[in-house]
Amino acid sequence: MIGFILRRLGTMALTMLCLTLVVFFLINLEPNLKKLAISQTEMRTTADQLENWLQRNGYRQNFFVRYGQWLGVWPKQPNIDPATGQSVPRFVFCNEASEPTFSGILQGDFGCSTKFKNTVASKLFPALGATGILMFWVMVTMVPIALLIGILAGMREGTRMDRTLSVASIATTATPEYVSGIIFTVIFASWLGWLNGSAASATSTGITFYNFTLPVMTMAVYGIGYIARMTRASMVEVMTQQYIRTARLKGLSFSSVVIKHALRNALIAPFTVIMLQFPWLLTGVVIVETMFRYQGFGYTLVEAAGNNDIDLLLGCSLISVLIVLMTQLISDVGYAYLNPRIRVQ
Secondary structure, three states, rough: OOOHHHHHHHHHHHHHHHHHHHHHHHHOOOOOOOHHHHHHOOOOOOOOHHHHHHHHHHOOOOOHHHHHHOOOOOOOOOOOOOOOEEOOOHHHHHHOOOOOOOOOOHHOOOOOEOOEEEEEHHHHHHHOOOHHHHHHHHHHHHHHHHHHHHHHHHOOOOOHHHHHHHHEEEHHHHHOOOHHHHHHHHHHHOOOOOOOOOOOOOOOOOOOOHHHHHHHHHHHHHHHHHHHHHHHHHHHHOOOOOOHOOOOOOOHHHHHHHHHHHHHHHOOHHHHHHHHHHHOOOOOOHHHHHHHOOOHHHHHHHHHOOOOOOOHHHHHHHHHHHHHHHHHHHHHHHHHOOOOOOOOO
């Protein structure tokens, strides 16, 4: 197992290197660099002045040199002040070094955010922590309810309860987050009047019913249906196995058979599905956090993309790739432990 994990970690490192190279290339296309130069200078700046800004800040260096500088395997070169001829940092508001130095993601330096006028780490990690809190409560709400619905539906296939729960699960899965988010807002704002001005103050950094509870409900409802359907299918398959029939013939009660024999085996497949919800949550928070103005990872990603914040976009992409690969690794290892028929050779 240790050898398997080490091989997977090596594959993850290579995958991250390839994906970050592709993302770095796409983000640094010429139109994006032009928009960045325009946003950091006056709108009436001439084309020559924009080009001078890009050259002065190192954006016209060789592509692989810039990628190596972002990784931290190639020294970053400071700017040269044309008036004095002395070395000056690229962005003063990030306290960058005024001399050549190795400073990249391998050294913990994610770059400088041109939108928020601060280091990427000071903006990215607090936003990631806020999204982590949101995702935690989504999982705490979503997983138990989904497993309960799936188990109840799969215990007695074809009954009225099974059909009712299955229809409800399909309906929630078929409803996108932005639709359910609007529905919840209408229900709690117009009908029940529970917001009490929370929507107006949602731009603040504090947690309110509008920018936290409603996002949790919106994301949980969508995921509940998907996990419940997978759990039901797994439960139905387990309930038809020979060892379940043998247990019933021995005189065990139906509840005892479900809890002691069927439940553990039925949860093997949903475990993988639950772990794969984390990458889905990363894409879901982009829509939900923007809709409810929750200051998290998704909201930060949208702000970075809308303002051509190259270093912040690269940091968000790196974190996204890392989370997806780590959840896949945990899913594979956990599946091997839960299913005794799986052996890692």
